Amino acid sequence: MERLTTEADLTRMANTVRKDIIKMLLAAGSGHSAGPLDLADIATALYFNILNFSPKQKTDPDRDRLYVSCGHTAPVWYAVLARAGFFPIEELQTLRKLGSRLQGHIDRLTTPGIESSAASLGQGLSIACGSAYASKMDKKTYQTYVLLSDGEHDEGSTWEAISFAGHYKLSHLTAIIDRNNIQIDGPTETVMKKENLKDRYEAFGWHVIEINGHNMEAIIDACNEAKAIVEYPVCIIAHTIAGKGVDFMEYKFEWHGNPPNKEQARDALRQLRSLDNKINPSDL
Amino acid sequence: MSNFSKAAHLSPATLRHDVHMAPTRDGYGIGVVELGENDERIAVLCADLAESTRSNLFREKFPERFIEMGVAEQNMANVAVGLSLNGKIPFIATYAVFSPGRNWDQIRISSCYNNANVKFIGAHAGISVGPDGGTHQALEDIALTRVLPNMTVLVPCDSEEARKAIHAAAKINGPVYIRLARVATxxxxxxxxxxxxxKALQLRDGDDVAIIGAGPIMHSALVAAHQLVxxxxxxxxxxxxxIKPIDSDAIEQAARSCRAIVTVEEHQIFGGVGSAITEVLAQTYPVPVExxxxxxxFGESGTPEELLHKYRMDAPAIVRAVLKVIKRK
Incomplete structure (x- = not known):
């Protein structure tokens, strides 16, 4: 798997991933659109630049770990894993179909590269805490990453884990929050207030970095900064635009759990293709 | 003396007043320390109940492999999953009303669906918890765990069997639930x-009725069988x-030769040991069951003896059930 180092290459890959997501959702006929699309930049940065993880390292004890807590964002992880060579790209079209290795929510036992199954919200941070604690026990220096949605901060269990990581100063732990401001029933602040997340994490003993979750340089810089901090667990609040890249989906909570129909998919792909032409080094 | 099965190697003091008494949770405390001595991967997590679950024995011996979780059972279950995915064999211990009671969703998805190598210690299960009352008497935990794919469910009958169950659990690569009791039995x-x-184990030979069950109540079953002579x-x-995977052959065989069965457990009869046994019988050789x-x-406050008597889970109740089921043959 090729490590991508320039912003142009990473952005191009993220756009490819977005197109994969639209095609997968259209073929599946069900699934989540908004979260996967807005995570495309972060997921691409992680698998193609930040993580020490490749198809050859699936069981390497020194690999970096990425746990995804919001299992419904499966399409974006499947797309980056396929693009990174963990399984054939054609297999993406089997998403949510009977017998597929690509289950509706991520599944460790079926999909190569997935570190832990997830679906019920508020569980992934605890699992990542266990991974970070294990590295401490084994005196290993791998980094444990966990991807959380903002919506799952409604779950009390998320706060149990935030408390645990702060208490035990799990410094090899980096939590990335997809702060897209939507959840199924509406805008996050209407459904259940989540401001001010930064203050809340800090009160539990975390170091917090806030970034634009669509800026490749900012994503990579924040992860490097997090790795360098050895006293505390680090939380990166990545501000994202739900449905990013497809204008009629952007900012709309209605696209949390719905796939595009044929016409909408055609429109979405046309928009994403036009972005491809715009992405060249001179534009950036 | 008794008609004990030779192969069971029961204590000669089994039906005497000087039989050694100990709670099954002691067997866990001793067993997990024995495991820890021989295996670096063993870790113990406890949710603010180290002493009453006997996890304190491990904490004293291996402080670097003991994790205090605070009163947070959901987080405890999944921190254990994270540890297990990275090579550890974690035992998580608290009262059964809290685990699997409080964290069943975590157990379902992150341990069972994920097939993670986590061992769940459900302490203070059964009505014999006593004075703490109905809130603390787990009577649903077997049902909650045995319904989950990939899960193994163990219910030891005394502290020695509990110790063996702990050793056996560590050898299984997957989630295991082990049910323990508070009171000395x-x-x-x-x-x-x-x-x-x-594998089931025949403790006593006989042909008129088979008493089948799990947990410390098995001693009352032996007492009842002795009285029925x-x-x-x-x-x-x-x-x-x-309880899972269940020994269908032993149950079918008992039904064929005794043609009447009494199931015994300190658990709700819906979904528990009796249910598991009758699921087998219905598909193999149906016979009358009590x-x-x-x-x-729910239970209530009282001494273990008072509660076992009131809720008809003592030896006299088993005797009555045997007499009743025989009439239905």
């Missing part, structure tokens, strides 16, 4: 008593420490 099995996951009734007693256990109510 007779230690009637011995080091020589066989223990194999998935006077009435000319010969009871087979079968210990079923593995259920000893909790009949659709």
């Amino acid at each position: 007779p230690v009637f099995t011995t080091e020589k008593t066989p223990f194999t996951v998935g 006077e009435k000319g009734i010969s009871c087979r007693v079968i210990n079923l420490p593995t 259920f000893i256990g909790m009949h659709n109510s």
Whole structure:
């Protein structure tokens, strides 16, 4: 798997991933659109630049770990894993179909590269805490990453884990929050207030970095900064635009759990293709 | 003396007043320390109940492999999953009302669906918890765990069997639930008593009725069987420490030769050991069954003896159930 180092290459890959997501959702006929699309930049940065993880390292004890807590964002992880060579790209079209290795929510036992199954919200941070604690026990220096949605901060269990990581100063732990401001029933602040997340994490003993979750340089810089901090667990609040890249989906909570129909998919792909032409080094 | 099965190697003091008494949770405390001595991967997590679950024994010996979780059972279950995915064999311990009671969703998805190598210690299960009352008497935990794919469910009958169950659990690569009790009960099995996951063990020979069940109540089953000799009734007693995977052959065989069964457990009769046994019988060799256990109510405060008597889970209740089931043959 090729490590991508320039912003142009990473952005191009993220756009490819977005197109994969639209095609997968259209073929599946069900699934989540908004979260996967807005995570495309972060997921691409992680698998193609930040993580020490490749198809050859699936069981390497020194690999970096990425746990995804919001299992419904499966399409974006499947797309980056396929693009990174963990399984054939054609297999993406089997998403949510009977017998597929690509289950509706991520599944460790079926999909190569997935570190832990997830679906019920508020569980992934605890699992990542266990991974970070294990590295401490084994005196290993791998980094444990966990991807959380903002919506799952409604779950009390998320706060149990935030408390645990702060208490035990799990410094090899980096939590990335997809702060897209939507959840199924509406805008996050209407459904259940989540401001001010930064203050809340800090009160539990975390170091917090806030970034634009669509800026490749900012994503990579924040992860490097997090790795360098050895006293505390680090939380990166990545501000994202739900449905990013497809204008009629952007900012709309209605696209949390719905796939595009044929016409909408055609429109979405046309928009994403036009972005491809715009992405060249001179534009950036 | 008794009609004990030779192969069971029961203690000669089993039916005497000087039988050694210890709670099954002691067997866990001792067993997990033994495991820790030989295996670096063993870790213990506890949710603010180290002493009453006997996890303190491990904490004293291996502080670097003991994790205090605070009163946070959901987080405890999944921190254990994270540890297990990275090579550890974590035992998580608290009261059964909290785990699997509080964190069943975590157990379902992150341990069972994920097939993670986590061992769940459910302490203070059964009505014999006593004075703490109905809130603390777990009577649903077997149902909650045995319904989950990939899960193994162990219910030891005394502290020695609990110790063996802990060793056996560590050898299984996958989630295991081990149910423990608070109160000291007779230690009637011995080091020589066989223990194999998935195998029932005949404790007493007999042909008129088979009493089958799990947990410390098996001692009351032996007492009841002994008393029934006077009435000319010969009871087979079968210990079923593995509720899942269940030993269908032993159950079918008992039904074929005794043609009447009494199931015994300190658990709701809906979904528990009796249910598991009758699921087998319905598909193999249906015979009349009487259920000893909790009949659709919560417990309350009282001494273990008072509660076992009131809720008909003591030896006299088992005797009555045997007499009743014989009439239905």
